[in-house]
Amino acid sequence: MTDRFDPFWAGCARGVLLVPRCAGCGRWHWYPPLGCPCGGELVWTDVGDTGTVFSFTVAHRSFLPPGAVALPYPVALVEPDAAPGVRLLGAVIGTEPAVGQRVSVDFRNGLPVFLNS
Amino acid sequence: MKRVALVGVGETEFVRRGDRRVGELVVEACRAALADAGLDPSDVDGIVTEGSTMPSRVPADEVAYALGMTDRRFTAAGLVGGAGVVGAVELGALALRSGAADVVLSYYGADFGSAPGGPYAFPVGLEVKEGIEKPLGWYGQPLYFAAMAQRYRHEHGLTEQDLGGVAIATRAHATRTPGALRRAPLTMADYLASPMIAEPFRALDCSLINDGAVAFVMTTLDRARDLRRPPVMLAGAGTGSVATPQESWFTQATDHPRTPAALSGPRAFAAAGLQPSDVDIALVYDCFTISTILQLEDLGLAPRGEGAAFVADGTLPVNTHGGLLSHAYTVGASHVVEAVRQLRGERGEAQVPGAEVALVAGLGVPDHACLLLTGSP
Numbered sequence: 342m343t344d345r346f347d348p349f350w351a352g353c354a355r356g357v358l359l360v361p362r363c364a365g366c367g368r369w370h371w372y373p374p375l376g377c378p379c380g381g382e383l384v385w386t387d388v389g390d391t392g393t394v395f396s397f398t399v400a401h402r403s404f405l406p407p408g409a410v411a412l413p414y415p416v417a418l419v420e421p422d423a424a425p426g427v428r429l430l431g432a433v434i435g436t437e438p439a440v441g442q443r444v445s446v447d448f449r450n451g452l453p454v455f456l457n458s
Numbered sequence: 459m460k461r462v463a464l465v466g467v468g469e470t471e472f473v474r475r476g477d478r479r480v481g482e483l484v485v486e487a488c489r490a491a492l493a494d495a496g497l498d499p500s501d502v503d504g505i506v507t508e509g510s511t512m513p514s515r516v517p518a519d520e521v522a523y524a525l526g527m528t529d530r531r532f533t534a535a536g537l538v539g540g541a542g543v544v545g546a547v548e549l550g551a552l553a554l555r556s557g558a559a560d561v562v563l564s565y566y567g568a569d570f571g572s573a574p575g576g577p578y579a580f581p582v583g584l585e586v587k588e589g590i591e592k593p594l595g596w597y598g599q600p601l602y603f604a605a606m607a608q609r610y611r612h613e614h615g616l617t618e619q620d621l622g623g624v625a626i627a628t629r630a631h632a633t634r635t636p637g638a639l640r641r642a643p644l645t646m647a648d649y650l651a652s653p654m655i656a657e658p659f660r661a662l663d664c665s666l667i668n669d670g671a672v673a674f675v676m677t678t679l680d681r682a683r684d685l686r687r688p689p690v691m692l693a694g695a696g697t698g699s700v701a702t703p704q705e706s707w708f709t710q711a712t713d714h715p716r717t718p719a720a721l722s723g724p725r726a727f728a729a730a731g732l733q734p735s736d737v738d739i740a741l742v743y744d745c746f747t748i749s750t751i752l753q754l755e756d757l758g759l760a761p762r763g764e765g766a767a768f769v770a771d772g773t774l775p776v777n778t779h780g781g782l783l784s785h786a787y788t789v790g791a792s793h794v795v796e797a798v799r800q801l802r803g804e805r806g807e808a809q810v811p812g813a814e815v816a817l818v819a820g821l822g823v824p825d826h827a828c829l830l831l832t833g834s835p
Binding site for chain 2: 345346349371372374395396397398399400401402403404405409410413414416418426427428430431432440441452453
């Protein structure tokens, strides 16, 4: 883990998804940028626990180090209801992922996952 | 304004996994391109390359030394990946028109087949990949483009036969291309039997991985008239870059799954005074089948949602050498070479009759470069 994402992972450890939000204009930014175009201060803010699957894939081959994942595995881009345009990564579990699917956030081993809702 | 021409092209053999240094491959390709043009290394005073891997892996000064170049007035590295390789022609043209150089050499060397990590070791976005993407399983180019294909499917519909049709049409061209890595004809049954990589992509939706190098030489039309080959003219070029940074583009692009070809294409057409209906052949950066589909639509060549049928039906000949899917993964450099050869009428059984206008499109997110090339004036 690197400094840039430390607040995100610290949030996951206590069960919240934190994303930088501009205190000046209210815009959400992901991934953490160098700054907001308006010049406002970026504050890591709870993005809520519901969203919609924007897109996804199911990987049948891993490009990660051997043993890192069990195949096949799903990975989705999920737009939080509170921050349209931000897309968070994570597995959709307990159901086949689909674009437009409504999901809620949960955590497994400190990682965010998405459940059908 | 000085007119600019591509006057020589060269390639090495392409192999799945080679044992030669990538720089040695580049030097061989450069010598071939200069011989094709009838130029000597001492005639070259400019080198332009893509900006991601070439400056560190195959530096211009090393290539210049090995070629025996005597001086180098202009050296530049541009955008990343396909946008940089294709966009090198626009950058070279700027140097030629301004008088900063008289003869510009450009090259690209690939050793993804033999280098540790292959194409998954691109030195970009490491903080993002290590810090958030790898832990969440988002890693490997097939996954990124697969999610684009899934979104496209949601918006327009996309069957496995649609994707297969692009792979099959591209392979058909490769069967007529000497040196292409995959020359056996492909059927839909072959495609559907290909192993799944990342849904909806099978192996046959994905770029090849190989070693090999490509080079091309440019100069002004005045100089080109005396050279060995008929000049291929740069009619117009355009580059476009969307606001989303490279390392977040695949997940956060505001217009996902569209490409910045929607920006570069209109600029190239305006510069050339041409329209999409004028294009006779298109050479489009096809790292995955969906990449071809998206760019053809973004460039205005195919209607939205119809890119796959456009390729499969042969409405316009696309990637007439076999592309990254079936010829070789040269990150767009062979697309430039193929455009030159088609416009010189050298492609034998693969020659597109009457090809006078070629479009070359290079994707290297978040950037895109587009060229319009025409035959000898």
